[in-house]
Amino acid sequence: MATRSLVPTFITKTFEMLEDQSISHIVSWTEEGLSFVVKSQKLLQQQVLPQYFKHRNYSSFLRQLNLYNFKKSKHQDGQEFKHKCFRKGVKQMLQFIKRRNNDDGNQESVNPNQPSAKLKEEQNILRVCASDIKDTNTRLDEDMQILKQKSGVLLEEMWNLKKLLHSQFDQVNHKLERIDIIIGAMSQHKKFKNISQYFTTKFLQNELHTLETNLNQPLFESPKQEIDDQEQIKALFEELQNLSKPIHFD
Incomplete structure (x- = not known):
């Protein structure tokens, strides 16, 4: 065998x-x-x-x-x-x-009423072929089920990934908009801060003190020039007093 x-x-x-x-x-x-x-x-x-x-x-x-x-x-x-x-x-x-070989024909003529060895061999071949075809079909069915399951999982993962990407895209856009708003606000704040620091009460008081000191000092220009300068200084002094008031920003 x-x-x-x-x-x-x-x-x-x-x-x-x-x-x-x-x-x-x-x-x-x-x-x-x-x-x-x-x-x-x-x-x-x-x-x-x-x-x-x-x-x-x-x-x-x-x-x-x-x-x-x-x-x-x-x-x-x-x-x-x-x-x-x-x-x-x-x-x-x-x-x-x-x-x-030469023995095949003799073996078939010995028992004419019985199935020949050749016929039995053909039957065995058919059984083997049928079994192979059945096994192949079974494997194909199993492979098809596996592929179907995998394709379903892949489609679901692709759909979830697509939703996740859309969600992240919206979040990024929202953050970029917030960043633009913050940058604009910071620019405005810096501008106002520079103005407020320039016109602080302390700064204005120092300027007023300097002017007062200068007013008390004698001037050596001509009388007419002295009167004009004093008028200009007084006007400037009054303007600085007005600026010394606190500034409020909305």
Whole structure:
């Protein structure tokens, strides 16, 4: 039973060869993935076979395919080869591809009333394929549910982030408006403060004291000039007395 699960090297190499997309112009799967087509025998011999089978003999490659029960037919792009267990993307079915031998026909004729070994093998293949398809569908359903949940969470997070950004934007605008108001108020306050400091009572009193001192001192100008200066000083003195009164700002 242990040897039954082993895949022949030729089958594995052929499957790997078809998985190489860089040589799809030489040999490739059909669109359905149920067979493959050799599009250029010449390029297959020259470029591909030496990489996978260490020879350039296309006839030897055909004999191997025939020994493993591949059916050859014509295709619009070249030669088509098909095996029921050789399918694109279904590597687990390769274990059921066996080399043909002369005992197969004798075993089938021994018990004609009983299901043949070949038929049983085909039934096992179908069961494996059905199980794989079921498991794949289950995983796909689970992945879809996970993606759906993640997409819902992402949409909710994006919506919350959008609301948060709008809220922060409004707060920033409000703070900027407050800052503009404060800066304007500070400018006005500084202006009024400079005026009030210039016209303080102490400052005016000092000026009045200086004027009084000057009035008491003798002047040496001409009599007319002396009278004019005294009148101007008295007028200035009266103006400073008026300015010495406290100034109130609204």
